Amino acid sequence: MSDKNKPQTIAQKILAYHCGRDHVSEGEIVNAVVDIVLGNDITLPIAIEEFDKIGTGRVFDKEKVVVVPDHFAPNKDIKSAQQCKFIREFARKQEIKNYFEVGKMGIEHVLLPELGLVLPGNLVVGADSHTCTYGALGAASTGVGSTDVAVAMATSRLWFMVPKTIKFIYSGSLKKWITGKDLILYTIGLIGVDGALYKSMEFSGPAVNKLSMDSRFTMSNMAIEAGGKFGIFEVDGITEEFLKPRSDGNYKIFRSDQGAEYEKIYNINCSDIELQVAAPHLPSNARNASDLSNVTIDQVVIGCCTNGRIEDLRIAAEILNGRKVDGNIRTIIIPATQNIYLEALKKGYIEIFINSGCAVSTPTCGPCLGGHMGVLAEGERAVSTTNRNFVGRMGHPKSEVYLSGPSVAAASAVAGRIATPEEVM
Amino acid sequence: MIIRERAIKYGDNVNTDVIIPARYLNTTDDRELASHCFEDLDKDFKKKVEERKIIVAGSNFGCGSSREHAPLSIKASGVKAIIASSFARIFFRNAINIGLPVIASIEASNFIQDGDELEIDLSSGKIKDITKDKIFEVNPLPEFIQRIIRSGGYVKFTKENIRK
Numbered sequence A: 001m002s003d004k005n006k007p008q009t010i011a012q013k014i015l016a017y018h019c020g021r022d023h024v025s026e027g028e029i030v031n032a033v034v035d036i037v038l039g040n041d042i043t044l045p046i047a048i049e050e051f052d053k054i055g056t057g058r059v060f061d062k063e064k065v066v067v068v069p070d071h072f073a074p075n076k077d078i079k080s081a082q083q084c085k086f087i088r089e090f091a092r093k094q095e096i097k098n099y100f101e102v103g104k105m106g107i108e109h110v111l112l113p114e115l116g117l118v119l120p121g122n123l124v125v126g127a128d129s130h131t132c133t134y135g136a137l138g139a140a141s142t143g144v145g146s147t148d149v150a151v152a153m154a155t156s157r158l159w160f161m162v163p164k165t166i167k168f169i170y171s172g173s174l175k176k177w178i179t180g181k182d183l184i185l186y187t188i189g190l191i192g193v194d195g196a197l198y199k200s201m202e203f204s205g206p207a208v209n210k211l212s213m214d215s216r217f218t219m220s221n222m223a224i225e226a227g228g229k230f231g232i233f234e235v236d237g238i239t240e241e242f243l244k245p246r247s248d249g250n251y252k253i254f255r256s257d258q259g260a261e262y263e264k265i266y267n268i269n270c271s272d273i274e275l276q277v278a279a280p281h282l283p284s285n286a287r288n289a290s291d292l293s294n295v296t297i298d299q300v301v302i303g304c305c306t307n308g309r310i311e312d313l314r315i316a317a318e319i320l321n322g323r324k325v326d327g328n329i330r331t332i333i334i335p336a337t338q339n340i341y342l343e344a345l346k347k348g349y350i351e352i353f354i355n356s357g358c359a360v361s362t363p364t365c366g367p368c369l370g371g372h373m374g375v376l377a378e379g380e381r382a383v384s385t386t387n388r389n390f391v392g393r394m395g396h397p398k399s400e401v402y403l404s405g406p407s408v409a410a411a412s413a414v415a416g417r418i419a420t421p422e423e424v425m
Numbered sequence B: 001m002i003i004r005e006r007a008i009k010y011g012d013n014v015n016t017d018v019i020i021p022a023r024y025l026n027t028t029d030d031r032e033l034a035s036h037c038f039e040d041l042d043k044d045f046k047k048k049v050e051e052r053k054i055i056v057a058g059s060n061f062g063c064g065s066s067r068e069h070a071p072l073s074i075k076a077s078g079v080k081a082i083i084a085s086s087f088a089r090i091f092f093r094n095a096i097n098i099g100l101p102v103i104a105s106i107e108a109s110n111f112i113q114d115g116d117e118l119e120i121d122l123s124s125g126k127i128k129d130i131t132k133d134k135i136f137e138v139n140p141l142p143e144f145i146q147r148i149i150r151s152g153g154y155v156k157f158t159k160e161n162i163r164k
């Protein structure tokens, strides 16, 4: 079989399409046209300085550059205010249509899909490592650096190395409380933080076909924690349902060919997966939550581009309803977007959170990266629904972060130590 | 291009949060970033880098966030090149895009010890451990990436190609 007729993976097909070809080979470097370029208040300032050096003057398409000040916004200090001002002025000067000011702003990777800015088959780059989140929509999307964003904003093009693909087939049925977070923590625990280095991860199988979009976003979001370039789900009825109110249906669906080459295939039986917690200081230190019940904590965070969606808040509310947060715990809940905040308000979740003793914040990345709104002191420990638990990620280098899904986080807030829902309900 | 410097050695999974903690990301000034480089991993880095300017590390170097502040702070600290068993992909891209040489070699990374004097020849892909008198041959970077490095980074490369 000539290379041209070889079956291809979704990743290959999307990259090929975006450089006007039928076929690209793994390992090949291609120069592809991107659909969306994303930057935030941390990464865009450097990108703008580099963009100015290129000298095109204008961005390639003011509808396709997306600017979200979310990391240190609402401004945490004077320097952050300066950075936000810098990107705001850039967005105004370039007449960027998709610039989201505080009040409309949400965490970028939750906001873009919510607004229908990313569609299946798209090629998306963002100067933020969790740009891989949009793989849940059948898009090839990945994090890049500020220089890459500068070049992409100026020219619409970027170099890509065509990745090999690892396929994950999830079967069996999920136990109660298990969500996408548990599946992905389990998976990263299995393959390690570099288990998918440079690779495209393809999530498939009967168990994930039933997963909600919120859980799929959570899984794609953490592909980077295994080193992955993409974390892709195939478009199905659940995806289309999600997209119906958000698009005119004008998108291209790519599927991996029968017989496409995978570097590795993992078969994972979900029936065996318990609630997961990743212990410090790597997302791959996945354990059963029930094995960590002697770990006392100081803070719980429920939010982030990983788990700040309505499904996560619903689960947290179910557990916190009528219960009080332990007296020694600070619990901070951050709906990822204004729409999610509003929906949680309408459904009564916010009232439940406040009655149980949680602080509820306007959307921001905030504590996830040790920025503001819940930075940890020396020796403190947090259970957090975020995606990274590296040394110093949430504050002092001698603080610790345990990563979990929303149910363990909420149960831990009530118990004052790492706990599963059964222990507090 | 030949780089002759001594090595500072680190382990696996050196992540962007320890290279430059997020609390310092409210600036783009690379000298200020450099002043905090590696401070959560190695308090003595600033002293070490005065005399040793090649970082040698284990697997998955630069994993974590996409912050270009990480390679920028390393470069502004005076580091001339990084050798690692493997690199996280965004870090690898960013380093190339800003013109900081990155070389992946499992053999060299395992063999070289803290403080060894090294000579790297980027064009021929040779790493020599002068202290221990051993040479490693490295796979050359793809031609396209070499062109970006020869141009002095992705921005300069793009400028040249837009003009054509």
Ligand code: SF4
Residues within 6 Å of the ligand: A071, A107, A108, A109, A128, A130, A304, A305, A306, A364, A365, A368, A369, A386, A387
């Ligand atoms: S919530 Fe955390 S992981 Fe997500 S974009 Fe913000 S800082 Fe990054």
